[in-house]
Amino acid sequence: MADESKPVYLRLREIIAASILDGEFSDGDLLPSVRAFAATQGANPLTVAKAYQSFQDDGLVVVKRGVGMFVADGATRRLREAERERFLDSVWPPVAAQIKRLGIRLDDLDLAKA
Amino acid sequence: MADESKPVYLRLREIIAASILDGEFSDGDLLPSVRAFAATQGANPLTVAKAYQSFQDDGLVVVKRGVGMFVADGATRRLREAERERFLDSVWPPVAAQIKRLGIRLDDLDLAKA
DNA sequence: CATAGTGCATCAGTGCCATAATACAGCCAT
DNA sequence: ATGGCTGTATTATGGCACTGATGCACTATG
Known part of the structure; x- marks a missing residue:
């Protein structure tokens, strides 16, 4: 969902969410620092x-x-479920x-076009 | 694309575009007045x-x-092609x-859910 | 000409977003 | 303890998009 017109902080949020969902960061992993x-x-x-x-705010x-x-613990699963629901609903x-x-x-x- | 978070004028634009694409308004038809x-x-x-x-601006x-x-003349066809390209690309x-x-x-x- | 319906230009207000410059509070390896 | 890394709070500023109220120019109709 890399909409170029969206606010930066929302795009960043999506990048982070995608990283978690793709397994780049798992439960308990240290995320990149704010500055980095x-x-x-x-x-x-x-x-x-x-x-x-x-x-x-979401406890993730x-x-x-x-x-x-x-x-957070279980964040990957909860994030996936929340995103799935949001996708199907909205x-x-x-x-x-x-x-x-x-x-x-x-x-x-083409589903492979992603 | 009835995203509740989008600006009003863009939602209105989508409503109008959908009306044209659905054949509610055809080439040459008078659209509802701004006030109406x-x-x-x-x-x-x-x-x-x-x-x-x-x-x-798009001449539609x-x-x-x-x-x-x-x-406009040919607007329905042009709109459909433009929307199709935008959809597939973006x-x-x-x-x-x-x-x-x-x-x-x-x-x-479910494609019938629309 | 008079009326009522068009779209349109102008000006202003509001709020969100992004950025910046600091300063502060906590943890850790050395 | 010290230096260096974390995230956080504060305040201020500029920009931009969205929305809104008013009045004007135009056209069809009678």
Whole structure:
């Protein structure tokens, strides 16, 4: 969901979520520091902090002050379920409607194109 | 694409585009006036005007000052092609990526749910 | 000409987003 | 203990998009 028009902190949030879902970071793993991640993404550290903040609010990330941010226990599973529900409820229906409206056939939709 | 978080004028634009693609308005038809459409949608007339504006810029709508806005010649076809290209280029790839990432099977995606 | 319906231009207000510069609080290896 | 790394809080600023109220120019109709 790399929509170029979205706010930066939301894009960063999606990048982090994708990394976790793809297994790049597992439960208990130490996430990149705010400053380090900001550097690699060319973003402001405070903007990164804002992205991390939303994960804390959901309890998906645990902060050890002075050490770093860790993926919470069971976060991978909970994140996957939350994202799945959000996708099926909010993302897919309008997409399906557009597919139908535009008369797009499933042959045109290559699932490997991702 | 009724994303509740999007700006109003973009949602209105999508409503209009869908109406045209669904054949509710054909080439040459008179579109609802800015004020009338604003009333039915509970929006501000200026916001509606901004939505219509984007169609004018694309030449999909022709303005007769003092009369109203008409669907341009060939607009239905051009709109369908533009929307199709936009969908395949910008919308579908991230959606497909998310489907793959979340391990969603095609059985869960009911195309009739639209 | 008078009226009522069009779209449109102008100006202003509001809120979110991103950035910045510091400073502070906690942990850890040396 | 000290230096260096964590995240956090504060305040301020600039930019931009969205929304809104008012009034004007235009056209069809009678």
